[in-house]
Amino acid sequence: MTKKPTSKNKNYAKIVNSGSGAIAAHGSVAAGASGIAVGGNVKGNIVMGGVNISGSNISVRGDMVGRDKIYQPSNAIKTYEEDLSLSRSSKDQTGEIKALTNLGNAHYILGDLHRAVEFHEQALSIARNIGNKDSENIALGNLGLAYSLIDPHRAIELYTQRLMVSHKLENKMAERDALESLGLAYIRLGDARKAADFFEEALKISRGNGDRLREGSALGNLGGTYVELGKLDQAIDLYNQSLSIARETGDRLGESQRLSNLGSTYAKLGEIRKAIEQFEQALAIAQEVGDRLGESTYINHLASAYLLLNDIKKAVELYKEGLTIARDVGDFLSVSNHSFSLGLIFIDQGRWYDALHLFEECLEIRRKDDDLNVRADAIYQIAYVHHLLRNLEKARTYYWDAKRLYEKTDNPKGIAACNLSLGRLMIRMGFVDDAIQELTVAGEIYRRLDDQSRINTTDEMMRLAKGIKEKQLA
Amino acid sequence: MSRKSDQVWDELELTYSRWGLNEIPFSESVTTFSEAQLREVFTGREDQLRQVLNLFRGRERKRVLIYGGVGIGKTALMLEVLSVLKRKLQDTLTAYISLPANTDLATAAIVALARELKDDEWAQHQLNLMGLHPQTRPVEKSAMAKAGLGGTGIETEEKTVPVNKPEIPALSFEDLLNRALQKYARVVIAIDDLDKQDPARARELLRDAQGMLKGRAWFILTGHPSGLTRDILTRDLGLFDLALELTQLDQKTTNEMLINYLNSARPEHSRRLLDDPLAVRPFTPETARMLCERSEGIPRWLNRLGSYVLIKASELHTDTITPEILQAGFEYADQQLRGQTGLTPEDYYVLDLVLEKGVLSEAQISLADLDRVKAKEFNEILPILDKLVDLDLIRRLPSERAMEYEPSPLILRKLSDADDQPSE
Ligand SMILES: Nc1ncnc2c1ncn2[C@@H]1O[C@H](COP(=O)(O)OP(=O)(O)OP(=O)(O)O)[C@@H](O)[C@H]1O
Numbered sequence: 001m002t003k004k005p006t007s008k009n010k011n012y013a014k015i016v017n018s019g020s021g022a023i024a025a026h027g028s029v030a031a032g033a034s035g036i037a038v039g040g041n042v043k044g045n046i047v048m049g050g051v052n053i054s055g056s057n058i059s060v061r062g063d064m065v066g067r068d069k070i071y072q073p074s075n076a077i078k079t080y081e082e083d084l085s086l087s088r089s090s091k092d093q094t095g096e097i098k099a100l101t102n103l104g105n106a107h108y109i110l111g112d113l114h115r116a117v118e119f120h121e122q123a124l125s126i127a128r129n130i131g132n133k134d135s136e137n138i139a140l141g142n143l144g145l146a147y148s149l150i151d152p153h154r155a156i157e158l159y160t161q162r163l164m165v166s167h168k169l170e171n172k173m174a175e176r177d178a179l180e181s182l183g184l185a186y187i188r189l190g191d192a193r194k195a196a197d198f199f200e201e202a203l204k205i206s207r208g209n210g211d212r213l214r215e216g217s218a219l220g221n222l223g224g225t226y227v228e229l230g231k232l233d234q235a236i237d238l239y240n241q242s243l244s245i246a247r248e249t250g251d252r253l254g255e256s257q258r259l260s261n262l263g264s265t266y267a268k269l270g271e272i273r274k275a276i277e278q279f280e281q282a283l284a285i286a287q288e289v290g291d292r293l294g295e296s297t298y299i300n301h302l303a304s305a306y307l308l309l310n311d312i313k314k315a316v317e318l319y320k321e322g323l324t325i326a327r328d329v330g331d332f333l334s335v336s337n338h339s340f341s342l343g344l345i346f347i348d349q350g351r352w353y354d355a356l357h358l359f360e361e362c363l364e365i366r367r368k369d370d371d372l373n374v375r376a377d378a379i380y381q382i383a384y385v386h387h388l389l390r391n392l393e394k395a396r397t398y399y400w401d402a403k404r405l406y407e408k409t410d411n412p413k414g415i416a417a418c419n420l421s422l423g424r425l426m427i428r429m430g431f432v433d434d435a436i437q438e439l440t441v442a443g444e445i446y447r448r449l450d451d452q453s454r455i456n457t458t459d460e461m462m463r464l465a466k467g468i469k470e471k472q473l474a
Numbered sequence: 475m476s477r478k479s480d481q482v483w484d485e486l487e488l489t490y491s492r493w494g495l496n497e498i499p500f501s502e503s504v505t506t507f508s509e510a511q512l513r514e515v516f517t518g519r520e521d522q523l524r525q526v527l528n529l530f531r532g533r534e535r536k537r538v539l540i541y542g543g544v545g546i547g548k549t550a551l552m553l554e555v556l557s558v559l560k561r562k563l564q565d566t567l568t569a570y571i572s573l574p575a576n577t578d579l580a581t582a583a584i585v586a587l588a589r590e591l592k593d594d595e596w597a598q599h600q601l602n603l604m605g606l607h608p609q610t611r612p613v614e615k616s617a618m619a620k621a622g623l624g625g626t627g628i629e630t631e632e633k634t635v636p637v638n639k640p641e642i643p644a645l646s647f648e649d650l651l652n653r654a655l656q657k658y659a660r661v662v663i664a665i666d667d668l669d670k671q672d673p674a675r676a677r678e679l680l681r682d683a684q685g686m687l688k689g690r691a692w693f694i695l696t697g698h699p700s701g702l703t704r705d706i707l708t709r710d711l712g713l714f715d716l717a718l719e720l721t722q723l724d725q726k727t728t729n730e731m732l733i734n735y736l737n738s739a740r741p742e743h744s745r746r747l748l749d750d751p752l753a754v755r756p757f758t759p760e761t762a763r764m765l766c767e768r769s770e771g772i773p774r775w776l777n778r779l780g781s782y783v784l785i786k787a788s789e790l791h792t793d794t795i796t797p798e799i800l801q802a803g804f805e806y807a808d809q810q811l812r813g814q815t816g817l818t819p820e821d822y823y824v825l826d827l828v829l830e831k832g833v834l835s836e837a838q839i840s841l842a843d844l845d846r847v848k849a850k851e852f853n854e855i856l857p858i859l860d861k862l863v864d865l866d867l868i869r870r871l872p873s874e875r876a877m878e879y880e881p882s883p884l885i886l887r888k889l890s891d892a893d894d895q896p897s898e
């Protein structure tokens with residue numbers, strides 16, 4: 001359900017930049033390829049979570065216990081609404097809380113986070129009114145989850161409250177859930193160190209009461225934070241531990257996800273063949289247990305891995321296969337991710353119109369999503385293809401749109417990519433002053449990010465712009 | 475009851491006869507004119523006519539692009555050219571079509587050409603295959619403007635989309651063209667409204683049609699001066715032998731156009747010469763000038779405003795359009811434009827935003843602004859902006875730095891708005 005805002009996809013860009021002349025000359029290609037990242041799930045009223053690590057096309061997939069048990073939320077909403085009015089008319093406040101919670105969760109699953117927040121807020125305030133601590137506790141967790149993408153700081157506040165309530169109630173399970181949620185929230189904010197602390201605490205609790213299943217997921221989450229911290233060997237160790245727990249407890253889904261996480265980590269270490277092995281195992285399990293969602297995700301990972309091996313043909317094949325499955329099962333998240341990845345390859349192959357159509361499909365889906373960052377990624381790519389097609393005006397409009405969304409999500413890499421591209425575009429369109437303005441901002445951001453290769457590109461463009469300007473003045 | 479209605483009719487009749495007019499001559503769309511009517515009202519653009527017609531002195535086939543803003547007179551010029559060719563060159567076949575949505579250029583060209591080859595059974599068969607029936611050309615449609623007092627709302631040009639497109643349109647077109655060229659020395663295909671929808675899509679269409687465009691037919695295309703034509707001019711110059719930009723008419727020509735329109739509705743014997751002060755009746759020379767100024771040399775605006783002002787004046791049973799009456803007419807135009815059918819709440823939100831901002835720019839608009847119109851991207855509101863432009867509620871500024879829109883001068887901004895609008 002949740003996706004971690006991702007930034008520039010380094011692995012892919014490498015390939016793209018080594019591609020055809022026109023693209024190589026363009027320099028920066030992707031403002032951000034969104035890695036697949038699935039995590040955070042609702043199981044009953046208990047909040048669960050997974051870690052999403054991305055930054056490469058191959059990402060670590062969170063533990064999603066009970067993902068297969070997702071019911072059909074749109075159908076369920078009707079029933080819950082009836083429950084709600086029934087409990088309201090009979091003044092049954094506990095029932096009301098339950099209905100509100102269910103409604104909130106259903107909307108969360110459907111991706112309507114603002115509606116989810118509304119319902120959970122209501123549940124929270126009733127729980128507090130009638131002094132039901134347990135319900136308050138649950139509502140805090142759900143509300144935090146709903147906020148996690150909209151406003152991570154608010155989510156942390158709520159989780160912290162939950163942690164304190166649970167502690168007071170001596171509800172160890174809830175305490176551990178709160179700790180895990182906090183860990184996830186800090187991951188999302190990019191503070192892996194802090195996240196690791198919370199996960200360690202959660203792990204202790206799980207070990208304390210012999211909950212092997214949750215111990216496994218905590219280990220997995222911890223592994224994810226270590227990836228984030230760049231401690232890849234330790235991460236592999238942790239993933240292996242959680243993998244054997246999954247095998248021991250017969251948790252097939254968990255097993256496949258951890259294999260996939262292992263694969264992603266190997267990919268980060270540059271051990272692509274080994275990564276492929278893991279993904280293939282994960283894929284086999286997904287196919288065996290009929291986990292179509294997992295199937296399309298792992299195929300996507302495999303495709304990205306083959307891309308890293310420069311086996312474009314195999315990658316395209318896999319992406320197409322993944323796209324078909326994802327469209328088939330109505331897994332829009334994966335459709336958008338597959339089409340995005342395939343679009344990048346098509347750009348590289350000079351199949352610009354094909355790429356454009358895929359990115360447009362991708363954007364169509366992402367427009368329905370609350371995650372503005374991945375939406376901006378799609379918009380940026382559309383702009384870029386138009387730029388290549390020399391639909392300059394179109395490109396300009398899309399760059400502006402992407403920039404506004406990146407600004408909203410505080411994504412400096414995205415913003416700078418837009419500034420740089422707009423600079424390049426404005427030079428072409430003959431608006432040198434505007435170009436200089438854009439390039440100045442891009443340069444500042446890249447210097448702050450210490451991104452040497454982009455600094456060079458920006459400086460080069462700047463020299464070009466200033467050269468033109470001097471000629472104009474002379 | 476019916477007596478009363480008759481009375482109303484007679485009163486109107488009287489007003490119009492005092493003005494010396496049979497009807498309201500204005501129309502928002504050229505396609506409602508017959509060829510003869512167009513010839514009567516067509517004004518100016520001599521330079522452009524000369525350039526295009528000159529090409530036809532030669533034998534070598536050419537491609538012409540006519541481009542300019544909304545309502546500037548692209549279709550009118552195109553049809554005028556075709557009508558001259560038809561009259562003067564017996565050996566030339568002309569075909570006109572307004573590009574239907576979701577149709578490639580070759581298919582459009584087939585439809586246009588097949589409709590002209592009325593005696594050619596094979597051509598008619600092609601039309602049938604596409605689910606289209608042989609029709610007369612839009613230009614020859616009976617003039618809807620004759621409906622007289624109506625005049626409100628937009629007349630959308632009829633656009634038929636072929637149901638079954640030929641599999642390889644370019645080849646079918648070749649066949650059809652060859653048949654036509656057995657009878658005619660020259661075939662001119664005029665495809666109007668090339669980028670009515672999306673400039674990028676139009677580029678794709680042009681790219682796909684390169685082969686056909688470089689073939690044996692003459693082509694005249696029209697488009698808007700957006701990214702499309704810009705890029706064509708700078709890059710694909712080879713595709714067009716002549717690219718004509720239509721710009722606003724000067725005041726003198728606009729005034730002349732007004733007189734031509736009015737004369738076209740006068741009985742033969744009472745037509746006035748241009749320098750006759752009574753030529754602008756029921757306008758006075760002063761209000762005629764004011765009307766022309768307000769139209770800013772854009773023919774469609776003159777048509778719209780002229781029509782609304784006459785309707786208002788006839789309601790008021792006035793003999794002469796004084797500045798006050800003119801003002802009332804402008805207000806009526808404002809009301810009518812805002813109240814046009816087919817405007818959704820979203821359209822109004824966007825219109826409001828433009829009215830409030832004064833100038834709405836893709837570079838300046840904020841997410842908060844977009845939020846108000848339930849969008850997160852400027853791109854999402856572009857179709858609405860296009861629609862509002864088409865309805866003459868807003869207009870696009872000529873800037874190439876960014877897409878910028880402002881309220882059209884046909885809309886009177888509320889005083890309170892005008893006050894707190896910093897003029898840019
Ligand atoms: N040169 C002209 N003389 C007289 N009337 C004209 C002339 N040019 C345009 N008009 C009138 O102005 C109105 C708008 O013109 P036209 O439809 O040709 O504009 P356009 O540029 O094709 O608009 P669009 O962009 O909507 O296709 C029509 O009623 C037309 O008859």
Ligand SMILES: [Mg+2]
Nearest residue numbers: 548549666667
């Ligand atoms: Mg037209």
